[in-house]
Amino acid sequence: MIDTLRLTAEDAAALLEDGEVAAAELHGAYLEAIRARDEELHAYLTTVDAPEGEGVPIAFKDVISTRGIETTAGSKILAGYRPVFDATVAKRCKQAGLPLLGKTNMDEFAMGSSTENSAYGPTRNPWDPERVPGGSSGGSAAAVAGGLAPWALGSDTGGSVKQPASLCGIVGLRPTYGTVSRYGIVAFASSLDQVGPLTKTVRDCARLYRIIAGRDAYDSTTVELREPVEIPAAEDLRGLRIGVPRELNEVEGIEAGVTDAVRRAIDLCGGLGAEVATCELPRSVEYGLACYYLVAPSEASSNLARYDGVRYGLRAEGNGAIREMYERTRDEGFGDEPKRRIMLGTYALSAGYYEAFYGQAQKVRTVIAREHAALFERFDVLVSPTSPTVAFRLGEKTENPLAMYLSDVLTIPSNMAGLPGLSIPCGLSDGLPVGFQLIGPQFSENTLFRAGHALERALEFDFVPPRLAAKDRA
């Protein structure tokens, strides 16, 4: 019997390669797991009954366009929308033979940190169904953690891959901006959006990144990788210089249990041969979040303008008046969070406010990038918690958008600088997973994989949620 809770993508590939398991059997096992557990978790919005491909199956966040398969970005405004083309990452997965299991739930237009902003209901955390899986790629994270997919793709704008990976006890990579094509990814904030893998292990993460990364002629902001992606094998950190930015580790709001688990992981780094030293990122942490909440909503306000009811998706009746049709369509189609951000962004871009808001934020962004670059002259990797908290309860932050925004306070600074970040589970706090964030300079994914893998081996974290493992045995 295939234990989908424990099976890594690498193991699954080996089973397929050795002929021990047929591709159809493997799909079947996951579809069975979905039938058994997804009613509770609600990780999927759509499942594919007869997936095509002979490789390890995969799940996509519903922000990734899939030809002929409904793609809603978690929004009512795109209900029933079936793309006529595949996103570049979907095409690359197809070419690699990965069958698609389905499309996963997400915060509407990737705006959120708990997956509660989905128009189709929240996803629950496999570790504790009373808690959120994080977001916005919460469906993908829950699917992987809950054994409903061996691996999955998400997208990360302010932390939407790293934070749910952290809250679900799995591995998540936000790649260097420009290394993974955004073509076919329903846009939220173009200068920040990146597709990234959510996996059970760092090696799986590297394998999936290898499939999706590289220049794409359909996305002018992509570049060729500087070196091939290496699947990490080393189990030590000798020669690695690790910086521990004080502000990223001490900012107000980090739970004590999170600090403890991260502290133990940092100590372990020293034991594995890394040189560890503290350092500072004062302006990045102080201004990062504010800066993000100007840049991302501004771009979103423009990116979401195309949902006007004219060509696809929802159209409300306008009584023959185009303005009224626009207004009703957008009022009925968008949830509160997209509306909130469209308003914020529209305001920040308005004449008379542009310089003070969007213009200023872009300048601060340059400062943040420089501050990081300066640290990377002394360090190979910077580390911190991924999220200030472990998974919180459903409904705990929905009434307070600002509290929700603070979930990303530790992932946003490096995102603003376009840097890659890896989150790996490093322990538990009150029985819930804690994520450890590793940030590197641009194009340093190989270094992050190497460090992440060595740490993962040493930490021996069990990614199977105990309650599900217990249920399975019963």
Next chain:
Amino acid sequence: MSWEPVIGLEIHVQLKTRTKMFCRCELGFGDPENTRTCPVCLSHPGTLPVPNAKAIEWTVKLGLALGCEIAPHAVFHRKNYFYPDLPKGYQISQYDQPLCTNGRFLVPGPDGDAYVGIVRAHLEEDAAKNVHVGGAAGRISGADRTLVDFNRGGTPLVEIVTRPDLRSAEDARIFLQLLRQTVVELGISDAEMEKGSLRFDVNVSVRPEGSSELRTRTELKNMNSFAFAARGIAREIGRQIEIYEKGGEVDQETLHFDPTREDAPPLRSKEEAQDYRYFPEPDLVPLAPARDLVERARAELPELPGQRIRRLERDYALPFYDAEVLSGLPALAALFERTVAAGGDAKATSNLVMNQIVAAGVDPAVVDGLELAKLVEARGRIPRAALDEAIAASGTPGFRADDYTADTAITDAEELRPVVERILEGNPSQVEAYRGGKTGLLGFFVGQVMRELGGKANPKVVNELLREQLGL
């Protein structure tokens, strides 16, 4: 008081690249609606723009022709507004860092050269086309429904903004014609107003002669020909002068002309201050045209119509009028220059080329300059009819002026008749074509007869005989 008009133009030129600005849909004109589209130009979720390198190259070329500086670092911006012909909800355009800035465009005139300042020339994507159904003549007012044809959406479009340097409706017309000819000769646009590949808006104000103030301007839109525009501008100048002379004030407004009815009074609308919320397009990287490419484009720039007018005036001591007419068709100017180089008198050649060659419908590109120079030289001493025959035949292969200008011509019709008959019998298909209406073939027959007789025939008599034989 005497008033001085102050006129500036904003011109849009569609580039005739093979594909669209940000996707690789092929461009066509008159295709069935919505057949030149793809997910990118229909703005499906997740699609991204990929710039057309040829369009950028051509905009640089045009910028150089306009005497602009080419920015080493140019940026595409998003111009945000809602309209059904704009599927993304924003147009990718350029804002404060356009590709071409600060140019001056030579406009030679009868009273000397003038320069029109160019504020900027930038690259953007054209909108789709709204088609209003059920109303009068495709207009929006009274229409039942509006449909959108996305074929045009995403066509590369260059916007050129002039300084308010033009001082009369006629100046504006001359400038527009010269600009049009320039883009056509650069090979980057058809610039046909009927097809919409050239469009322009005009800003008009007036001020007391001698003053340098800029008074309230009005914007004139939707004029569909240069002549229409010139008349519209002249009327608007008159209207504003009248207002000021009665002690009134001109309102800042837009005058929308009805392109189908020139005499209809334009619809007036208040200029709304739209906030387009421009910001740099994050889906594209900034443009950085390489210096060596710009310099190569500069070196490869052909002689521009304005420069050609000036050169023809100066080098050949031609009146402005002649230089302008000759320059209007590069092949005509080239024939003029070939003929003068072969010894033709400049003014006489100019007259002959721009009047008779054009009137005879001869393709100037195939006329031999040396032979034409002989005709120019002989024009005073041979019969007018002979000259006409010669001009008409000047475009045929093997044309020799001597055949028409010989002194010892046979004038006896009885002597010539058998030759004429033989030629007609020998060329039945041409005879049929002639009778079918291709009367330009008369020159061909004259040429054949002349060749048969070694040029020793009177063209007038040959001509009469031919007409008689051909029975027309």
